[in-house]
Amino acid sequence: MQHADWVLIILIVLLFYWIVSNIRKARLGKPLYVRRIPGIDAIDDAIGRATEMGRPAFYTIGEAGVQAMELYASLGILSYVADRTARMGVRLITTTDRAETYPMIEETIREAYRSAERLDEFRDEDVRFLSRDHTVYAMLTAAMIEDEDAASAFFLGLFWFTSLLMTEPGARRGVIQIAGDTGPSQIPFFIASCDYVIIGEELFAASAYVSGDPTIKGSLVAQDRLKSLLLAIALVGVVLLTLNAVLTLTAGVSIVEGNPFLELFMRYR
């Protein structure tokens, strides 16, 4: 097990400070700037379309297991989507590829229907375990979108090589599709076949974004600040590395050697 060194401890403390200070600001009613994420803004439009057409909406968390952070991010968005569909009277069909996430998904949707005071409209059979096999799960997901004639589909969670198998049939049928994944490998396929794509950390930000809770939005601001800090470190690192390479090649001088702070910087670049 790897242990934190002092640089990581400083970063963790800094993140704690930013989260706590921004929550405090939010609770005091101070305005917090939260960037807009087009893919999340489109969720309401997609549900609205399903409402107008009188057809169901479809949601999958992909292949995220209980140890994947993508599952918890996706459950937050699912809670929002279920709340909206319950209020709009739209049927929501959800699938999973894992037996252990089935009760979590079912309870999230049931709770959303309960808070919308539409618990009687919740149907057990609309939460389905399909298969643990990658390709079988993907094919059944695509088939379900077609068979149930879904008007909108959400693919938010963790996806592997079968992402295009799930999304392409819907794209051909004109289903409005919103997809999101934290890894870069499946993003190109989603971009090619979906209307909106939530890229990388936007998936984690999404549940805070849709919650409307100022406390949670405070954490989103902290997330952006940490990201800005890492971006700044990366930029300074690029400049230093380039300068060091140029000076070493032209003048045989290294600005890093012997400078403890720059050595430290280069270690984490």
Added chain:
Amino acid sequence: MKRKLAIGITFVVGLYYLLEFVLPASVGGGFDCRRMGSPCLVEADDGTRLYYTGVRALEGSTDTRLAVGLAESRDGATWAKAGGNPMLGRSLFSSKDWRGPDSPAVVREPDGSYTMFYVGHGPDDVDRVMRATSGDGLRWRGRRVVFSLIKETAEAGGEVKRAAIRALAVRRTDTGYIAYFASTYRRGERTIEGVSRATSPDGLAWTLDKANNPVLAIEPENGWEYSTITDLSVIDNGDGLSLYYVGTRRLYMRGSDKPIDTSLVGLATSSDGITWHRNESNPIFGPAIWRVLRSLHDDPGVRQALERFRAIDSSVAWPRRIGLALAAWSGLSQELLDGTALENAASRLSDQEKSKPLLERFDALSLSGLSVQRAGDGSVMAYCGATSAEGQDHRLGIATSSDGVVWRTASDTPALERGEEPQNTYLTSSLTTTMQVFLVVGAMALGLGLFGLVRLHGSRIMKGEKDSVYSMAFFIALLVTLVFAFGWGQREPKVLEPGHKLYNIIFYGMMESFGASTMGLLTFYLASASYRSFKLKNAEAGLMMVAAILVMLGQVPLGQLLTAWLPEQMQVQNVALWISYTIMVPTMRAIQIGAAVGGLVLAMRLWLSMDKRRL
């Protein structure tokens, strides 16, 4: 109440993991509590100094820390660790010796000051030779990189991480410094494996002896120096130079993933430091068990007994013969060999060799680093030995020799013991148990999921709903799989029982074939999705189309043919590489860094129960 319980459990578990990450696995203890290695003997004004590498590996952690320690002796026999150890540890700032200094090679300067050269292991897993200086040999400063094998290896197209420097010995001469180092690196088509040489007038600017390296290549046909050379020491023997080196053969024992390094010491001599001749008596020194076996092998009585054993003839290498002798000695083959002769041979072993049970000696089974120094009429060797074959508990011992070839241990106890064991904080050591708890919880969740499915499909069948035939199919599939997987099908993989055959038909005959056929569908989906993406809907789509066409053309000979007339950097294969590595890789990294930060913040939200909707 349930919610409060969930919040409480989440917080406690999260706090446990956070503390486990932030706090060390253990506190206190010596810098050399795990292992001692790479000794370096140096003549000082008031006796002899012994610099060595101390290894501290935190329990349950991959974080291994190295430091250079110092021991002193006035008579060369009794050694004591110096106060203020370690003398040179891991720098908070330096990136090149991130894991700490290793393999110290300390030389006395004409003005009495000390210069230490050592191997630094960076976070990039690349080895570099570094230098630090000291007026008194106790306080060191000015650490900096002086040379590495990165450039050589990179120019030869080799992987820089494979450019290993395992050990270092430096001699001070009138004109500067000569370094001998055990290494593996690429030069051109050749892999340089063995002892290499570099020279420097000032200890800062070094020149590799490219014409002669390696000056001593490993000789796999020797058997005992089959894999690598792991440590070395160079001394002036009066007529020239003597190079003592540790040859290692890595063995992978059947049924064990852990390799065992068998190491023995060899000697080579040279008049110019470039051309080396191996001593005919090689190997000349080894761990305690090797020394006893060697004694047995040289004993005439044992030889006579071995010759009676028909399987042993002159073509059998002596290590195998002494292996058989060991078997006989321990009573395994008494009926084949003349036991009396072997017993007599064993009784002729020196009292010192018999004073302690062989396998309990500190250097019983493994030997690693060494350092040799001339002392009076003879030589003294500091070496590291371990009781286990895996060599995880090395301690320092002393051996002496009058001729530099035949060595005797000064004592069967170590000259220096490892440092105190650190105090366990129990957080890291309890991690495995905690993970097992989560496995149990995961299994419960699996059972819960199965229960939900059975309840749902069972209720459908009971109610006689329209599609209940599919629910029946679920139960049939569940039962069939359970019976074949848990029952009489899986007991013996090599015996295909009827159940196993059916199991194979279901999974490999049907499931995998169906899966493979659906992947064929993916090809057509890729084509249609690409076609849609490449439509010139807007500027971004146009940019993507141009980039994609360039990358595709860069992969095929046609693209190279079409752009052959352009300057090299503008040819399509180079443009494609530029797009892939300069544009695409940073973008992917940016997404991954952003996702990592987002995941961290979400984890904190969950831990602090800020996002209560999920509980």
